[in-house]
Amino acid sequence: MVVELDMELQTMAAFLTRQIDGLITRPIRLMEVCGTHTVAIFKAAIRQLLPAQVELVSGPGCPVCVTPSRYLDTAIAYSREKGVIVTTFGDMMRVPGTDSTLSEQRAAGADIRMVYSPLECIEIAKSNPLKRVVFLAVGFETTAPLVAGTILTAQAAGVKNFFVLPAHKRVPPVLQALLSNAGVQVDGFLLPGNVCAITGEQPFEFLASQYQIPAVIAGFSPLEILQAIYRLAKQIHAGEARLENQYKQVVRPEGNLTAVRILNQVYGEADTDWRGLGCIARSGLVLRSTYHSFDIRTALPVTVPDRPVHSACRCGEVLQGKALPRECLLFGTACTPEQPIGACMVSVEGACAAWYQYGSWRWQG
Ligand code: SF4
Structure with missing residues (x-):
């Protein structure tokens, strides 16, 4: 369903699109990194509002999409283990592993439960003391502090049957990899306001300083997205490259220091695999040695072969x-x-x- 803007917003959107139109003198490619932006752009039909020379392409910012199928195969392997309850956000349920999904496993009798917060898993663990409760820890810097906080809560409460299967990822290294290894050509980045609300601005400054690519931290409403695109067009028109923050009401330059502290207490950086992108240096988060006992792979190792994905999938x-x-x-x-x-x-x-x-x-x- 396409979102209808009210009259005032339509007027502002029309003003912004005229301004953008006046700045575009050549074809430009902008990447919206975040999946939430991708959906918001479609819902507000922003592509139709923009000049034809502005191309919007999606980036690697949907956490489910970048999780390798081997991770799904591992989660499915745990769901088949006796005495294990797998817990997950709902969007992982139908993601294809090599030959099954969590949804199919649940229909076949596996104990797989959808949760809205990892904190729910602690209650599930307390109610099932003889079982191991495994949370599928997927997501970017937005989700990882919440999982880190849950691990600290479980530790403080002495809950010993709560575990995670970690697959958290960091956004800045994948953008670096896109630009340096994959040779992706973009003229500007629309950066995820939700991730930057945690990390702050500094981790993304390399886009302008190292690669001379304009980048704007953007909110998620249609007008915020249009404003961010306008700011990108303005920089490109002027031949400039800066990191700008369009989402100042949410994103502070230093980020959320409490969330970052909790994140860094529990997790350290590590190389990790991305679906379709391979292994990217320091792009993942792994539990620090103090918290290794919360990693289900330590408590209950399973062997999962590496198998190829569908050859035609792009x-x-x-x-x-x-x-x-x-x-x-x-x-x-x-x-x-x-x-x-x-x-x-x-x-x-x-x-x-x-x-x-x-x-x-x-x-x-
Ligand atoms: S198979 Fe093609 S259409 Fe389906 S998810 Fe993969 S790239 Fe997209």
């Missing part, structure tokens, strides 16, 4: 802005939200799901 290219979802041969035919093949078609924030849901492959031909 999620890896979609996540790098190298291919549009409709350029995948499976898009809308073999791969749909009802029968997804790749993770980008599963999550509501996945680029393929958003393109399918809002039908833009039709009007963009």
Whole structure:
């Protein structure tokens, strides 16, 4: 469903799009890093408002989409273990592993429970003292402090049957990898306001200082997104490259110091695998040695083979802005939200799901 703006907002949106139009003298490519931005852009039909020379491409900012299928296979392996309860946010349920999903495992009898917060897992653990309760710790800097806080809470309460299967990822290193290793060409970044609310501005300053690419931290309303695009267009027009913060009411320059402190107390940086992107240096978060006992892989190791993903799925290219979802041969035919093949078609924030849901492959031909 496309969001209707009220008259005042429509007037402001029209003003901003005229301003953007006046600044564009060549084709430009902007990457919205965050899946929440991807959906907001579709819902407000922002592509249709912009000049044809402005191309918006999605980046690797949907946490479910960038989680490798091997992680799903591991989660499924734990769900088959006797005495294990797997807990997860709902968006992981239908993500395809190599030959099954958590949803299918639950239908087959596995004890898999959806939670809205990892803190719920502590109560589940207390109610099931003879079982191991494993939370699938997936997400970026926005989610990781909450999981870190849950681990500290479990430790303080003496809950010894709560565990995590860690797969947290950091956004700045993947952008660095896109620019330096993958050679992705973009003229500007729309940065995730939710991630920056935790990290602050500094971790993203390298985009301008090292790569001379303008970047704007953006909120999630249609006008905030348009304002951020306007600021990017203005910098590009002037031949400048700066990090700007359009979301100052939420993002402080230093970020959320309490959340960062908790995060750094529990987690350290490590190399990690991204779906379709391979292993990226220092892009993951692993439990520090003091908290290793909360890692289910320490308490109950399982062996999961590395198996190839569907050969025609182009999620890896979609996540790098190298291919549009409709350029995948499976898009809308073999791969749909009802029968997804790749993770980008599963999550509501996945680029393929958003393109399918809002039908833009039709009007963009
Ligand atoms: S349409 Fe499906 S198979 Fe193709 S890239 Fe997207 S998720 Fe992968």
